[in-house]
Amino acid sequence: MPRSFFGGVHPKGYKALTRDAAIRPITPKQVCIAMSQHIGAPCVPLVGLGDTVTLGQKVGDGKGLCVPVxxxxxxxxxxxEPRPHPGGTKILSVVIENDGMDTLCKDIAPRQNVDALSADELLAIIREAxxxxxxxxxxxxxVKLSSGLSKVDTVIVNAAECEPYISADDRLMREEPARIVGGLEIIKRILKPTRSAVGIEANKPEAVAAMQAQLPADTELLVLRTRYPQGAEKQLIQSVTGRCVPPGGLPAAVGCAVFNAATCAAVFDAVYEGMPLVRRVVTVSGDAIAKPANFLVPIGTPFSVLLEAAGGLSDKAYxxxxxxxxxxxxxxxxxxxxxxxxxxxxxxTTAHKVAESTPHCIRCGRCITACPMHLMPLQIYKAQQSGNIEKLRYRNVVDCIDCGCCAYTCPAGIALAQSCRTAKRMLREADAKEKAAGGAGK
Ligand code: SF4
Ligand code: SF4
Incomplete structure (x- = not known):
């Protein structure tokens, strides 16, 4: 029986814009493969200007906490060269002119011996993909899988997809549930949990039915309350198991490991088809786009190509x-x-523009009751505005999951979530300075 979590909000979903839009492939003329697409060390390019590359060929890799591209x-x-990255900066990228042939890399072939693979071999395949x-x-x-070995008793597939407008996972579950379930089975073989569950918000009945038809008897399907941020890792764990990840802790601290539905499908592709992660489903939606859609997108496709395929941005785009x-x-x-x-x-569009009147707190307390991490967003905002690093530490701003519930609920229109992001950056910078000063003093 699914439980609930503290706080959260119930924003309008706008899922109807794309929930019935089947996934369509998209073919860009050019892709920019960013060397930094994951948490950890960036990749180093393995190809140079003028090289011919095949679909699925490794074009970048690195050491330490790093996966190839x-x-x-x-x-x-x-x-x-550096190209614009969604993170806001320019990141070194390998730019490939598409020859339209999709010539497959010679190393890629379906695997026949999957059942015989050990956990270490599976981990190596997932890393290489x-x-x-x-x-x-x-x-x-x-890395998430390796660090969960012998610590995890519960594996959870995160299929909540609680953010408004997005239906990429919903469509994937409806159209290709077997890939998701196949990936989950691989993950179960590695982690050997005693319990496995798939959590889906109640607003996706077709996905629930499609997944239910594929799941083995030893995996539960939990239909979760439609409430944002149901899909945040810690909140999902609380809903599925009733366990609370301690402040600053990881899911493994309470015996859990959470994998997104699309990640499970990618694991299936890697292990069974030998195919690395080169494509993903992307929802293009909102009131400023002519024809909201779900696309199967080659990684590296510029956003302009997706926007054009969805009919283009309206004049009122904001x-x-x-x-x-x-x-x-x-x-x-x-x-x-x-x-x-x-x-x-x-x-x-501009209809979503928040009125920037004088943002005076009216002490309603809504931001506190909405915060799923039990933080005090107003106090964090005040400490951030005054640059008080000690207070930011005291207010546990590092536990903020950037969910935006506080800003969404604030009647004064105070940019609380933005302030929390800035506060975390300030704290990181202060810590780095302190560490450098300590190192210099030695
Ligand atoms: S953005 Fe951070 S402070 Fe605001 S509600 Fe979410 S977790 Fe709480
Ligand atoms: S929700 Fe906004 S107005 Fe209400 S207490 Fe929080 S910061 Fe103040």
């Missing part, structure tokens, strides 16, 4: 977000590229 089309490398969390976090999946309206990152250019963690482009 691959060519998502076949063609010719026309540049290796470049899989990083596709729900947005982009943490290397092989904001373009990589992701949904609650946690998405505002884009300053349509030339940024699709990366592994990008599940949506949300295009909004």
């Amino acid at each position: 691959h060519a998502s089309v076949s063609g010719k490398v026309v540049a290796v 470049g899989i990083a969390g596709m729900g947005g976090a982009a943490f290397p999946t092989n 904001k373009l977000l990589c992701g949904g309206p609650m946690m998405g990152i505002a884009q300053h250019t349509t030339e940024a590229m699709t990366i592994k963690g990008c599940n949506a482009l949300t295009c909004l």
Whole structure:
């Protein structure tokens, strides 16, 4: 029986714009494969200007906390240079002119001996396929799996997809549930949990039916309350198991490991088909786009190509977000590229512009009751505004999951979530300074 979590909000879903839009492939003329698409060290390019590359060929790799990146089309490398990244900066990228042939890399072939593979062999395959969390976090999946070995008793598939507008996982579950379930079975073989569950919000009845038809008897399907941020890792764990991840802790601290539905499908592709992560489903939606849609997108496709395929932006377009309206990152250019963690482009008109009147707190307390992490967003805002690092530490701002519930609920229109992001950056910088000063003193 699914439980609930503290706080949260219930924003209008706008899922109807795309929930019945079947996934359509998209073919860009050019892709920009960013060397940094995951949490950890960036890749180093393995190809140079003028090289010919095949679909699925490794074009970048690195050491430490790093997974490789691959060519998502076949063609010719026309540049290796910094290109606009959804994160807001320019990132070194391998730019490939698509020859339209999709010539497959010679190393890629379906595997016959999957049942005989050991956990270590499966982990190596997942690493080589470049899989990083596709729900947005982009943490290397092989590392998450390795660190959960002998600690995890519960594996959860995150299929909540709680952000408004986005239906990429919903469509994937409805159209290809077997890939998701096949990936989950591989994950279960590695982690050997005693319990496995798939959590889906109640607003996706067709996905619930499609997944239920595929799931084995030892995996539960939990229909969760439609409430944002149901799909946040810690909140999902609480809903499924009743366990609370301690402040600053990871899911493994309470015996859990959570994998996004699309990540599970990518694990299936890697293990059974030998195919690295080169494509993903992206929802393009919002009231500023002519024909909201779901696309199967080669990684590296510029956003401008997706927007054009969805009928183009309206004259009233005000904001373009990589992701949904609650946690998405505002884009300053349509030339940024699709990366592994990008599940949506949300295009909004001026109707969504928050009135920027004088933002005076009226002490209503709504931000506190909405915060699913039990934080005090107003106090964090005050400490951030005054640059009080000690107070930011005391207020546990590092536990903020950037869900945006506080800003959504604030009647005064105070940019509380933005303030929390800035506060975390201030704290990181202060810590780095302190560490450097300590090192210099030794
Ligand atoms: S303080 Fe952070 S975790 Fe709490 S509601 Fe605001 S954005 Fe979400
Ligand atoms: S929701 Fe806004 S107005 Fe209400 S207490 Fe929080 S910051 Fe103040």
